[in-house]
Amino acid sequence: MTRSETTAPWPTEGLSFGGDYSPEQWSWDVVLEDMELMRRAGVNLVTLGVFSWVVHEPRDGEFDFSWLDRMLDLLHENGIRVDLATPTAAVPMWLHEAHPEILPHDIHGHPLAPGGRLGWCASSPVFRSYALRIVERLAEHVAGHPAVRLWHVSNELGGGNARCHCAVSNARFREWVAAKYGDVQTLNAAWGMAFWGNSYSSFDEVTTPWGITAHNPGQLLDYERFSSDELLAHYRAEREVLQRVTPDVPITTNFMVGIGTDIVDYTRWADEMDIVANDHYTVGPDPLKHEDIAFSGDRMRGMSKGAPWMLMEHAAGAGSWHPVNQPKTPDEIIRHALAHVARGSDSVLFFQWRASISGTEQFHSAMVPHAGADSVVYRTIVDLGAKLTALAEVQGSRVEPARVALLHDNEAGWALRSGLKPQNPQRYADTARALHNALFQRAVTVDVIGPWTALDGYALVVVPGLFLLSDENARAIEEFVESGGTTIVTWFSGIVDENNTVRPGGYPGILRSVVGTSSEEFFPLDAEQSVALSNGWTGRRWMERMRPVDSPEGAESVADYAEGGYRGGPAVVRRRLGAGVAWYLSTDLDTASLDDLMGRVLSETGVRPAAEVAPGVEAVRRTAPDADYLFLLNHTGETGWARTRGVDLLTGREHADRVVLDPGAVAVIREERP
Ligand code: GLA
Numbered sequence: 309m310t311r312s313e314t315t316a317p318w319p320t321e322g323l324s325f326g327g328d329y330s331p332e333q334w335s336w337d338v339v340l341e342d343m344e345l346m347r348r349a350g351v352n353l354v355t356l357g358v359f360s361w362v363v364h365e366p367r368d369g370e371f372d373f374s375w376l377d378r379m380l381d382l383l384h385e386n387g388i389r390v391d392l393a394t395p396t397a398a399v400p401m402w403l404h405e406a407h408p409e410i411l412p413h414d415i416h417g418h419p420l421a422p423g424g425r426l427g428w429c430a431s432s433p434v435f436r437s438y439a440l441r442i443v444e445r446l447a448e449h450v451a452g453h454p455a456v457r458l459w460h461v462s463n464e465l466g467g468g469n470a471r472c473h474c475a476v477s478n479a480r481f482r483e484w485v486a487a488k489y490g491d492v493q494t495l496n497a498a499w500g501m502a503f504w505g506n507s508y509s510s511f512d513e514v515t516t517p518w519g520i521t522a523h524n525p526g527q528l529l530d531y532e533r534f535s536s537d538e539l540l541a542h543y544r545a546e547r548e549v550l551q552r553v554t555p556d557v558p559i560t561t562n563f564m565v566g567i568g569t570d571i572v573d574y575t576r577w578a579d580e581m582d583i584v585a586n587d588h589y590t591v592g593p594d595p596l597k598h599e600d601i602a603f604s605g606d607r608m609r610g611m612s613k614g615a616p617w618m619l620m621e622h623a624a625g626a627g628s629w630h631p632v633n634q635p636k637t638p639d640e641i642i643r644h645a646l647a648h649v650a651r652g653s654d655s656v657l658f659f660q661w662r663a664s665i666s667g668t669e670q671f672h673s674a675m676v677p678h679a680g681a682d683s684v685v686y687r688t689i690v691d692l693g694a695k696l697t698a699l700a701e702v703q704g705s706r707v708e709p710a711r712v713a714l715l716h717d718n719e720a721g722w723a724l725r726s727g728l729k730p731q732n733p734q735r736y737a738d739t740a741r742a743l744h745n746a747l748f749q750r751a752v753t754v755d756v757i758g759p760w761t762a763l764d765g766y767a768l769v770v771v772p773g774l775f776l777l778s779d780e781n782a783r784a785i786e787e788f789v790e791s792g793g794t795t796i797v798t799w800f801s802g803i804v805d806e807n808n809t810v811r812p813g814g815y816p817g818i819l820r821s822v823v824g825t826s827s828e829e830f831f832p833l834d835a836e837q838s839v840a841l842s843n844g845w846t847g848r849r850w851m852e853r854m855r856p857v858d859s860p861e862g863a864e865s866v867a868d869y870a871e872g873g874y875r876g877g878p879a880v881v882r883r884r885l886g887a888g889v890a891w892y893l894s895t896d897l898d899t900a901s902l903d904d905l906m907g908r909v910l911s912e913t914g915v916r917p918a919a920e921v922a923p924g925v926e927a928v929r930r931t932a933p934d935a936d937y938l939f940l941l942n943h944t945g946e947t948g949w950a951r952t953r954g955v956d957l958l959t960g961r962e963h964a965d966r967v968v969l970d971p972g973a974v975a976v977i978r979e980e981r982p
Pocket residue numbers: 463464587589621627628659669672
């Protein structure tokens with residue numbers, strides 16, 4: 309992987325620590341207490357003004373930045389830097405009243421109600437002009453203020469306004485489609501509109517896929533692309549104003565990279581950010597929360613091309629948007645925060661500083677809970693701040709180059725959910741998470757990257773459920789294998805092209821020539837069903853009627869189906885291709901089987917873990933020109949260990965060759981170089 313240097317100056321010296329700060333919700337005496345508590349905890353960065361549009365512009369065209377000036381000066385006096393938000397996530401009620409047409413319209417064509425946030429359609433020129441006016445006035449006002457170190461454009465673009473079906477969106481979608489396809493015959497062919505006789509005779513007949521009907525998979529996929537593009541256009545418009553007025557302040561927006569398919573195409577958006585930033589929330593019942601942190605961190609690092617990225621938000625405890633919202637233990641607060649740093653984040657930021665007492669999120673956790681500073685959570689925050697200070701020298705280092713890449717593409721996830729499939733619903737990231745987890749459990753570092761990224765330097769490329777794949781990206785995988793690499797391709801990869809059209813001739817479609825074999829039928833399994841394989845492995849979720857493996861292609865069946873309708877047929881196939889090896893998994897191996905397979909693949913490819921560790925201990929190494937930092941995180945309730953030599957920056961203790969980790973504990977070892 310080619311790693312580009314980051315050019316944006318980091319907003320703080322050392323790692324950034326803090327969170328969303330909403331002093332407009334509080335009286336001045338509370339704000340003064342905040343300064344004292346922030347200093348005590350070592351907070352050095354806050355995100356300010358995310359929802360403050362009506363504070364800056366209480367009435368149409370009347371601007372008042374006195375509150376902001378006071379806050380910026382106070383934070384500056386207290387040595388706290390500011391990630392200043394453009395307030396466009398929070399439409400003032402006067403704007404809703406004057407222009408109700410800016411509201412996003414749902415799938416039935418009904419406007420959402422005013423209130424909440426992101427109550428605007430990304431295609432609305434009316435909203436855009438009001439938004440850019442406040443952004444420009446704000447930027448002009450704060451230009452040159454020493455506290456302002458980063459721009460935070462809006463908030464979680466798409467979180468509430470990702471899809472709109474208003475008249476303006478429909479008109480824009482028609483333009484977008486016409487610009488992409490040029491003429492209506494090409495459009496009909498691309499979307500396969502001959503099916504059910506839905507062909508268009510003019511672009512005027514094209515609509516967003518609104519209402520209740522079975523929309524065409526090609527149309528659904530393009531609508532997802534269009535919606536992502538419209539939000540990106542909004543980001544670019546705000547960015548253009550900010551770059552013009554404050555050219556020295558870097559610009560970002562907060563992504564929502566976590567479980568599931570992204571709402572917009574963050575991997576393709578990433579190059580538009582000076583620093584890529586993520587909001588990450590673990591999901592209560594997820595048994596592998598720590599692996600989810602690792603997976604999203606590995607994705608963020610793929611997006612930043614190895615440069616430090618920013619954890620913009622996470623929670624100090626419970627969220628309030630799950631059915632059951634459970635807090636974190638102090639150990640978890642520390643371990644989860646440092647797990648993001650281990651994977652390349654140079655910040656630990658929370659939503660939010662002080663728990664709100666009113667409003668939608670009045671029961672969301674915060675760095676200062678409702679109970680106040682005399683609380684376990686705040687004391688843990690103080691402890692975390694001290695730990696981050698001890699880790700200051702880590703800032704700017706990079707996770708060591710990975711030998712394994714995992715290909716992940718939002719478009720593949722969108723294609724998967726666009727239209728009916730053999731198994732409904734199917735979550736795109738599930739297969740990726742399972743394969744990533746098999747590597748995570750073995751302490752192997754993985755870059756999660758778009759399939760268009762150069763594959764040089766990797767020994768193993770994992771292709772999990774990559775449903776949509778272009779000819780060009782498939783060719784890159786083939787060339788990678790031919791020149792000596794190893795790939796693991798799983799079921800339901802390479803199935804459709806960029807138009808969401810099935811590639812005929814057998815599965816896995818465009819990857820048949822890589823895996824050297826193919827199948828002709830899918831047999832999805834229920835959640836309770838599994839299938840035994842001939843070598844003792846177990847498959848779940850999916851089976852395929854594979855063609856017998858023919859040796860001229862150099863393929864061998866490593867495991868056959870041992871029961872069911874496909875009994876005796878190949879289930880897992882391995883073949884040599886050029887100087888490399890390709891594996892095909894036609895079923896979803898359970899955790900133990902996948903672990904066994906991964907053990908074999910890693911030993912064949914010579915890929916080593918970041919360190920030798922006890923089971924359940926996460927290990928990732930960050931490196932700088934003059935030091936290596938091994939992050940060790942014990943996610944188990946047992947004592948763990950790792951083999952390395954050096955000093956633990958968190959305790960100052962020297963370790964001669966082995967680090968012992970208490971249950972739930974973290975160590976960051978500055979390793980002795982030989
Ligand atoms: C998001 C938002 C925050 C807050 C948190 C709650 O990340 O950006 O404003 O709503 O979720 O988890």
